[in-house]
Amino acid sequence: MEMKYRIVPNEVYDVMGLNENFNYLWNPDPVSSLIGLGSSYVLEFFEFYGQAVGDYYEEFIQKTELKDDRFPVFVTQEKRHALAHRKLNNFITKGIAAPTREKYHPRVYDFMYGTYKEFAEPILAGIAKEKAAGKGRDGMFFKESIRSVGIFESIVCMTGFTFFDNLFDNGRFEQIIQMSGNLGVLYLLGYHYTEEMEHCAISIEAFEKIYQEKLWTKELIEKHFGNMDALSRQIILSTLHIARMLGQEITVKQITESLVFQYRTQIAKKYIKEGFNATEPEILAKREALVNRWDNEWEPILLNKIKEKIAA
Secondary structure, three states: OOOOOOOOOHHHHHHHOHHHOOOOOOOOOHHHHHHHHHHHHHHHHHHHHHHHHHHHHHHHOOOOOOOOOOHHHHHHHHHHHHHHHHHHHHHHOOOOOOOOEOOOOOOOEHHHHHHHHHHHHHHHHHHHHHHHOOOOOOOHHHHHHHHHHHHHHHHHHHHHHHHHHHHOOOOOHHHHHHHOOOHHHHHHHHHHHHHHHHHHHHHHHHHHHHHOOOOOOHHHHHHHHHOOOHHHHHHHHHHHHHHHHOOOOOOHHHHHOOHHHHHHHHHHHHHOOOOOOOOOHHHHHHHHHHHHHHHHHHHHHHHHHHHHHHHO
16 A cells, blocks of 8 residues: 555644643543543554664665565654654643653653563663674564564554444444544544554564564464453553543443444454455455545545634
8 A cells, every 4th residue: 555644734733622621522432532542642652662663674674685665654654643642642631730751761651661661671672682792683572573563553453443433434424523522633543543554564564574474373363362462451551541630430341341442352353364464355455445535535524624613
């Protein structure tokens, strides 16, 4: 699929804090709204991790026969996503106590500390140590980093399917934009998941090209779906923190039994089979159809509604 850099119009951020209040109900369902906002913090963090891995990819791969000219575009899209989510996350905390940021990295919020220490820090430190020992793409930690980005992108692609299936497709779009209490958040998530669906195959293909093995093996699928994945666990924790900041009551059971949480798992299990690379005909057709509808149908209407809201 062709990738492009989309610009998030200023009106999207303007409408988020209209009348100096942040309305967290970007979705008519309060639980789904909180999960979406919790996901925003998680996405900002993982975009930072992906950028760090991308820098090593540029150093170890891009000047070799294994290079992929699409990878820098993919990484740049991710950088732009991180900036967009940082703006949203600032709006969430406007007027209330913002979550503190750990000293390790400005995008590691206090409630992301465990994930940083358990997941990101060991891999990035391991790559640096292997690099100092003269290892590049053959290093164990670099291989694990490329694998982890491929897994993350696969799951976020499935989240994109979930987002559009439940909120935009099948005649739901007009109803959702009429009921949304924050069109800016709705727009930002739509923009992000569009580009995630656009580039999700690249990191999978990068892993398989470099290491000449499948990313999604039978063993990985059993491991991933046999336990709650790291992304899902962190979304639960982030959602709980966001709810507390916004003065909303929510339980872990409400999160895990919500439609958005359950449907994403169902979609992932449906599509992610052994050898999955996101370019299978059915999956590619779905990705292309949703991206095209965002660009040519949903985005223009949603942006116009945002402008009308500001003018009113």
